[in-house]
Amino acid sequence: MxxxxxxxxxxxxxxxxxxxxxxxxxxxxxxxxxxxxxxxxxxxxxxxxxxxxxxxxxxxxxxxxxxxxxxxxxxxxxxxxxxxxxxxxxxxxxxxxxxxxxxxxxxxxxxxxxxxxxxxxxxxxxxxxxxxxxxxxxxxxxxxxxxxxxxxxxxxxxxxxxxxxxxxxxxxxxxxxxxxxxxxxxxxxxxxxxxxxxxxxGTKKISYMKLLGKVLASAHTTKDEKVAWLTLTEDLLNKFNVDSEDTLAFINHLLVLDNIKVAIMFREMGPDIKVSLRSIGTVDVGVMARALGGGGHDHSAAAIINGPLDVVIKQTVDKLHEMLLIAESKDCSKSH
The missing domain is CATH 3.90.1640.10 (inorganic pyrophosphatase (n-terminal core))
Structure with missing residues (x-):
């Protein structure tokens, strides 16, 4: 059937x-x-x-x-x-x-x-x-x-x-x-x-554009530029008076970077951090999200992690970057 x-x-x-x-x-x-x-x-x-x-x-x-x-x-x-x-x-x-x-x-x-x-x-x-x-x-x-x-x-x-x-x-x-x-x-x-x-x-107010500019200006990448991330705090949302639902597409701006493989957005949600993941299609971020306790597709996934923002960012970026390098190493071995 x-x-x-x-x-x-x-x-x-x-x-x-x-x-x-x-x-x-x-x-x-x-x-x-x-x-x-x-x-x-x-x-x-x-x-x-x-x-x-x-x-x-x-x-x-x-x-x-x-x-x-x-x-x-x-x-x-x-x-x-x-x-x-x-x-x-x-x-x-x-x-x-x-x-x-x-x-x-x-x-x-x-x-x-x-x-x-x-x-x-x-x-x-x-x-x-x-x-x-x-x-x-x-x-x-x-x-x-x-x-x-x-x-x-x-x-x-x-x-x-x-x-x-x-x-x-x-x-x-x-x-x-x-x-x-x-x-x-x-x-x-x-x-x-x-x-x-x-x-x-929705149509946006100038406060939305200013928040987006602030968030993008603070973007980071790993040294090899394969992993990039944004951070969105509750203080920023309150300061610019923007609904968190309107920020879901912020992460997509990272996908235009030259060497990007995995894009991440960390968003504060009370005591938790929502970790959103995106890829350009060559990396399975669904597997990565499941390793973090979440789930999703190979190109779009997420997880919610409890802990201080700075700790979650460092641990998550390190873990995902390591997973990416291991995956690329396996692909390279298969090609040979």
């Missing part, structure tokens, strides 16, 4: 469907769940999106029909609801959807992950997971098309945005001709790239 057949199998036998995504969701998880929910409703299903927390204000334009609600509201409005199928987008682990949503998921007779992140073969064999896809939104769009549900703009904008964000504006090596063919179908519904880009990235 392939992914399409498995998806049809689950959808066909379900009437009451709850769709969720990981905690602290991004546009890929949110866009995918919204589009899938609308497609399920077009099929006559009782579908709803339920996340651990309410949808952030910055994402509400993706959900004009208000299909996404919080777990708290779901339990208040539908205390006796029976769920036939629980779908999770953009992750393949129940541990990442929140304890409350995890409890709801475990009561459902059927569970289906729709995702593009690496996972054990056993998990992949039982779910709709395709690691070759550039974004979960790409897979969700293809699954919707397979149902024969006509794409409309309400589905297309969330999907377009999901792919836009998860590919860093189509710059990652996972982007294929099929990705762009789906993008073409989404644009045919009336989605306009300038509008979609401006809505998710």
């Amino acid at each position: 392939n992914i399409i057949e498995r998806f049809h199998h689950y959808i066909k036998k379900a009437e009451n469907i709850v769709i969720s995504t990981h905690i602290i969701p991004d546009a890929d998880g949110i866009g995918s769940e919204i589009a899938l929910c609308l497609a399920m409703r077009a099929q006559g299903k009782n579908a709803i999106c339920v996340n651990e927390e309410p949808l952030l204000e910055r994402y509400k334009y993706l959900d004009p029909e208000d299909v996404v609600i919080s777990r708290e509201d779901y339990l208040a409005f539908y205390p006796e609801a029976e769920v036939d199928l629980f779908i999770v987008t953009d992750t393949n682990s129940l541990e990442r959807i929140g304890e409350g949503m995890k409890a709801i998921a475990k009561k459902a007779p059927s569970l289906l992950f729709i995702d593009h992140h690496p996972c054990p073969k056993e998990v992949m064999a039982e779910n709709c997971i395709d690691t070759s896809k550039a974004a979960t939104g790409e897979l969700a769009g293809e699954l919707i098309q397979s149902l024969g549900v006509p794409l409309n703009r309400e589905m297309a904008l969330p999907l377009y945005t999901a792919i836009l964000i998860d590919t860093s504006s189509f710059r990652y090596p996972t982007v294929t001709g099929n990705t762009h063919r789906l993008i073409g179908s989404l644009m045919d519904t009336g989605v306009r790239p300038p509008h979609a880009y401006n809505m998710i990235y």
Whole structure:
């Protein structure tokens, strides 16, 4: 049974469907769940999106029909609801959807992950997971098309945005001709790239530009310039009054450096440091992130580490640089 057949199998036998995504969701998880929910409703299903927390204000334009609600509201409005199928987008682990949503998921007779992140073969064999896809939104769009549900703009904008964000504006090596063919179908519904880009990235104030300049001015590299990093402190965010969500793309500025292999951004989050990793596609930063206790793709990954910022930076840079040199040494040996 392939992914399409498995998806049809689950959808066909379900009437009451709850769709969720990981905690602290991004546009890929949110866009995918919204589009899938609308497609399920077009099929006559009782579908709803339920996340651990309410949808952030910055994402509400993706959900004009208000299909996404919080777990708290779901339990208040539908205390006796029976769920036939629980779908999770953009992750393949129940541990990442929140304890409350995890409890709801475990009561459902059927569970289906729709995702593009690496996972054990056993998990992949039982779910709709395709690691070759550039974004979960790409897979969700293809699954919707397979149902024969006509794409409309309400589905297309969330999907377009999901792919836009998860590919860093189509710059990652996972982007294929099929990705762009789906993008073409989404644009045919009336989605306009300038509008979609401006809505998710937003127009910026001068304080944002000053913060970006400050952060870039303090960028560092290893001596061989193969690893580069940025640092973003809570003091800086407060000083320039910039939402941390608006800084996610800062790291991408490092990818234009001549000899760059791995880009890192360290961001303070209370007692923890979020370590974001990017590569130009020749280095698997997903493996590096897992070594730090996190995870992700080969070109985009992250981990959260507890500890003082300066200590985390030194230990992380040293470890990742060493991993990079070992990997390059192995590649060199293979070539000979």
